[in-house]
Amino acid sequence: MLFSAPAAAQEAVHGGPVRALAVAPDGGVASAGFDQAIILWEPGGQRARGVLRWHQGAVNALAALPGGMLASSGEDGLVALWPPRPGPEPLRVLTGHRGPVAGLAAAGGRLASASWDGTARVWDLSGGAPVRVLEGHQGHVNAVAVRSDGLVATAGFDGTLRAWPEGGTAGEAPLTLAEFGLPLNALVALPGGVLAVGGAEGELRLVGPDGRMRAVQAGARPIVALAASPDGTQIAAAGLGGSVTVWEVESLRLRHTLEGPGLPVWSVAWAADGASLWTGGTDRRVRRWNAATGRPMGPVEGPAAETIPAGLHPQGAQVFRACAACHALDAAAPPMAGPHLHGIFGRRMGTLPGYTYSERLARGDITWTRETVGDLFTRGPDVVTPGTRMPIQTVGNAEELDALLDFLEAATR
Incomplete structure (x- = not known):
């Protein structure tokens, strides 16, 4: 349900790792995580204006939709569509997945979802077209993106990057864009038909529409989230190593490393104006960073340490x-x-x-x-x-x- 945020909500934190972030055009931020909660923040992120508790399980993904709406998905296999001012229940619930929904991507009037049931789905939010079920991965589908030409791309635990052209038919075999041999966790679309993908070995790869590939080692630990700047010139890679690296797309030159409390970072998103980034992770907090300098726009200490009795290891x-x-x-x-x-x-x-x-x-x-x-x-x-x-x-x-x-x-x- 939705709770109005009291004054103390300025200190609101999640009860578990922050798994997903979404930023609305007005600057408002939504965060979600393993604690089954979605926290809605005022623009600037300093005050929580409400908390949604509806999903029956961890909330894995969020996506900002046209008109100020929000999509959420989770371990319960459901995709919920929320109005700009949410009530206790979502406006609409999209059903059909038979496993946790790990990724969402919105483009125009379409919403794509990736699930651990081995499929992705493409939903027409106007309700005017049937749902497309995309099958082809061997195992979990961890991430989904919609390319600028309408092609729907997916990344999976099987280490493959696959795609389905817009307007395809039911049961159509996917294109295999690349095979990497290790699980892929994150995927985002960039201008010009380029796809950025990150996986278990910590390498960030850019795959062009012609199949040309460029890569850089973004960290020693797995990449679990990617986000492109609004103009598509930069990409942020978050991982289990505890930091976020920001890269120039054209040159793959490292611009910044965002150093937080040193705990795994599970989510990253850019502000709509490109001037700042948001991150969330194991420390249960949502943090804001200056995109020009890479410096935090607030404290970076971890959550208050639990009192440990004296004499323990x-x-x-x-x-x-x-x-x-x-x-x-x-x-x-x-x-x-x-x-x-x-x-x-x-x-x-x-x-x-x-x-x-x-x-x-x-x-x-x-x-x-x-x-x-x-x-x-x-x-x-x-x-x-x-x-x-x-x-x-x-x-x-x-x-x-x-x-x-x-x-x-x-x-x-």
Whole structure:
């Protein structure tokens, strides 16, 4: 539902990582994330004017639509269309996907959606044309974009960049624009029919309409979000390494590196006038940056640190920072994107009363012990608990993993 924002809403933060951002022509900003909430911010981003809680699961994507409308999509497989002044319910709900909807792209009167059900869909927002279902990827479709010539492009976990020309027929086989061999997470259209794509190896690639490709290493960690400046001359790449890099499209020269609290950045968007950028990530906050200088337009400290009892492993507490965005240690803490961890050791997964788990965790066939938690952070949540909502992250350093486990064993008693 929508809540009017009290004076204290100036300090509003999400209860989990900020997964998506959208900027309206009037400068208003919408943010959404793993906590199932959409926060609507006044132009300038200093005051929250409302909070929408409608999706049943994490909100993965947002898109600004003509007329001040907003589209949102999430883990529940639904795409919601919101009017400029939202009420408790969306104006319209687009159904048909059979898995989480991870990406949205709007162009004119069309909205394209990418889903983990292995398909993308193209919706005519006027209702005058049937929905196009785009099939061809092997596995999750993570991102979608609409090129300037109307071609709909998709990027997937199978490492391929595929496309469907405008006006195609149902069941039409896609064009394979490129194959990279590693999962692709982010996609955005640039002027002149160019597509920018980012993936698991941290490389930013620009693919022209003639197939010509240019690439630059944007970071050592996966790229999870891309955004083009309004004039198409710059592109921002956000990743799990904790920073955002801004590149000149023509030369692929690095212009700025936006350095925040050092936690993964999940979303990035440009202001409509191109003068600033917005970012959101694991620290649960929406931040604004000067596009000309790359400097923050406000503080960049992380969320207030949870009080840690004296005597606990300091290195483990530091590693836990990445977990603290979604999980509290105290059973009495306010609701967050993930369940609290109090008493986790010895508890079967998916059994904490009052928390709605993803289907995989709800089956509860793992009991959390030092060994099973260690396995989760060694092989990754996507391997140990496929289908989980938990962000994919591992602790590859054995010393840091031991420190984290020591910390959790003491802090969750």
